[in-house]
Amino acid sequence: MSVKAVTHLNFRGDARAALTFYQSVFGGDVAVVTYKDAGSVQDPSEADQVMWGQVSAGSGLCVMAYDVPSRMPWNPGENAFFVSVRGNGAEEITAYWEKLSDGATVLQPLAAAQWAPLYGMLRDRFGVTWVLDVVGE
Missing domain, CATH: 3.10.180.10 (2,3-Dihydroxybiphenyl 1,2-Dioxygenase, domain 1)
Structure with a gap:
């Protein structure tokens, strides 16, 4: 299971x-x-x-x-959650980044980081914050 x-x-x-x-x-x-x-x-x-x-x-x-139905309370919140997408290859993560970037606010540009070959954060056009990175050694 x-x-x-x-x-x-x-x-x-x-x-x-x-x-x-x-x-x-x-x-x-x-x-x-x-x-x-x-x-x-x-x-x-x-x-x-x-x-x-x-x-x-x-x-x-x-x-x-x-x-969420209008009869129920809803507030998108501020930094209530991130969606993390981790991959093994820079090409795959970069392709996702480029597509998610359409209409997004880039919070941290996709670039090398101390802990990962690539890391970036953006808030997409729906207000969802995505963290994308390539898994490091």
Whole structure:
């Protein structure tokens, strides 16, 4: 038996756009279940929002997301979490960085660091902070 932790991102109406964007960055498959699909509509204006969604890539990367219903409190917070993507090769990590950088605020440019051949941090256009690095020796 194995257990895997998966980053679950919470949005207010942007989950589908975020999942589509992350799929364009990391590849793989997007799965989405709306509130309407699940028969769980409490506000008709939110029927097509994401109740459960996931990007699952062949590399093993998996990110889940949903749209927090308006009846529930939601605050994106400040530095509440980072999504860390670690790889063994500079080419792969650099390709992810370049795609995630579209519309992002770079917090730490992707460059060599004392602890890693490459390390960088950015806040993407959805407000999610990503840390990307190449695993060091």
